[in-house]
Amino acid sequence: MTEKWNMIVDIERCNNCRACFLAVKDEHTGNDFPGYAAEQPPMGHNWLDIERKERGTYPIVDAHFMPVMCNHCDDAPCVKAAKGGAITKRDDGIVIIDPEKSKGQKEIVDACPYGAVYWNEEKQIPQAWIFDAHLLDEGWDKTRAEQCCPTNVFRSLKVEDSEMQRIAADEGLEVLQPELGTKPRVYYKNMHLFNKCFVGGSVVANVGGVEECAEGAEVVLKHNGDEVARATTDLFGEFKIDKLAPNSGPYELEVTSASAGGLSTQFSVGDDSVYLGVMKLAAAA
Ligand code: SF4
Ligand code: SF4
Numbered sequence: 001m002t003e004k005w006n007m008i009v010d011i012e013r014c015n016n017c018r019a020c021f022l023a024v025k026d027e028h029t030g031n032d033f034p035g036y037a038a039e040q041p042p043m044g045h046n047w048l049d050i051e052r053k054e055r056g057t058y059p060i061v062d063a064h065f066m067p068v069m070c071n072h073c074d075d076a077p078c079v080k081a082a083k084g085g086a087i088t089k090r091d092d093g094i095v096i097i098d099p100e101k102s103k104g105q106k107e108i109v110d111a112c113p114y115g116a117v118y119w120n121e122e123k124q125i126p127q128a129w130i131f132d133a134h135l136l137d138e139g140w141d142k143t144r145a146e147q148c149c150p151t152n153v154f155r156s157l158k159v160e161d162s163e164m165q166r167i168a169a170d171e172g173l174e175v176l177q178p179e180l181g182t183k184p185r186v187y188y189k190n191m192h193l194f195n196k197c198f199v200g201g202s203v204v205a206n207v208g209g210v211e212e213c214a215e216g217a218e219v220v221l222k223h224n225g226d227e228v229a230r231a232t233t234d235l236f237g238e239f240k241i242d243k244l245a246p247n248s249g250p251y252e253l254e255v256t257s258a259s260a261g262g263l264s265t266q267f268s269v270g271d272d273s274v275y276l277g278v279m280k281l282a283a284a285a
Contacts, residue, residue, distance in 0.1 A: 001160045004093030005131055005185065007143070008155040008173060009067055012190040016050055016065040020145035020154070024048040024069075024129060027144050036134040038099035038123055045118040047129040048145055053194045056273040060200035060240060064193040067145070067153065069129040070095065070116040071176060071184030078128075081111030092158070093185050094131045102126055113180055197269045198242040199253070201276035203233050205260030206283075213237030214281055217257040223249070244269050257281055 024047050028040035040047065048069040055062050072095045079087045079095065086102035089095055097117070102108060108126040109117045117128045132143040146154035157164065164187075167173070173187040174195075188194075199221070205214040217233040221241050231239045233255075244251075249268030253276070256262040261283035267274055 001162070002091055003158045003160055004091075004164075005072070005136065006093070006157045006159065006164050007072075007131070007146075007186045008157065008167075008171075008189060009186060010153050010155075010189040011064055011066050011193050013151045013153045014050070014065040014067060015151060016052070017150060018050060019148045019150065020067055021046070021048055021050060023144040023148045027132070033130075033134045034099070036096060036099075037127060037130050038120065038125060040127065041120055041122065045120070045127065047116075047118065047127065051194075055193075055198065056200065057275045059202070060198075060238065060273075060275050062193070062198075066188070066194055068114070068116070068176070069186065070112075070131070071114060071182065071186040072131055074183035074185065075181060077111045077113060077182065078108050078117060081105075081107050090133070092136075094133045094136075095128075096130055096133060097126055097128060099123075099125055099127075113182065114176060192243045195246075196242065197244045197246055197273040198240050199244060199251070199267065199269070199274045199276065200238065200240040201253075201255075202278045203237040203239065203255055203257075203263075203281060204278055205237075205257060205281045207260070211280070214255075214257050214260055217255050217260070217281065220254045220256075222252040222254070225252075244273075246271055255279060255281065 029042050030039055032039045051066045051068055053064050076095055084101050086105055087097050102125050104124055109119045117126045120127050142156045146156055168187055173189055174191040175184040203214040203217050204211045214233055214237045215235050219231045219239045220227055221229045229241045231241050233239045250266050252266050254264045261281045263279055263281055
């Protein structure tokens with residue numbers, strides 16, 4: 001069995017500082033790496049880009065960031081679209097667009113379903129992130145993006161495919177658009193921050209005629225009568241339950257407080273996360 005490169009990207013750790021974006025720019029702008037990549041134009045090419053996702057409505061909102069780049073797919077549409085051996089799938093899993101052989105093949109840009117290939121107008125070649133293959137071949141054990149990231153978002157791994165599948169299962173990793181069957185070698189951790197929804201609310205209790213934030217109330221989420229998740233309200237009486245599928249439900253939500261009573265409500269999830277508003281506990285009759 002052959003060890004191959006994979007990249008794990010932890011979305012939860014990314015704070016959009018864009019140091020990785022600049023590292024790729026710095027590596028390739030004005031630098032030619034024959035056999036790997038011609039120099040990147042100073043403008044317009046984001047071989048590694050950062051996508052942004054906002055979820056929820058005021059006051060429970062979150063924003064997360066996801067580095068995206070060439071996925072070095074094992075069943076890559078770009079390879080099928082290339083003519084004359086313009087794209088190589090190396091034994092170590094890395095996909096390289098040959099800067100000479102790919103000249104004039106603009107169709108390679110359109111062939112990538114991830115939008116990861118950029119057209120170099122001046123040189124008339126398609127270009128994408130090369131997994132820093134030129135550095136790995138010199139003995140580096142990580143990419144420049146990984147090296148510079150202050151929050152350890154990236155993890156480069158050179159392992160056998162069976163080991164990578166075990167890691168992906170153990171850590172709940174996902175790939176972008178798996179339904180395409182392209183078999184990406186870039187895996188994402190905490191993808192739910194981009195492709196799932198949360199339900200949140202603010203719970204208040206009536207204490208001697210005064211409404212106060214209900215800290216420590218138990219929140220139980222049910223679907224068709226079965227419990228699917230639970231949470232506890234924080235100091236501000238707020239709760240958040242994540243990883244709900246978009247366009248799912250209906251859900252039943254029950255909140256109970258030993259000292260301030262309970263409440264229940266129903267809701268469904270649409271395309272975005274749900275804020276249930278201020279919810280008032282009522283003492284049992
Ligand atoms: S360097 Fe790390 S934290 Fe900064 S944008 Fe890139 S992945 Fe996110
Ligand atoms: S992400 Fe696009 S350019 Fe990269 S290997 Fe897959 S299909 Fe090819």
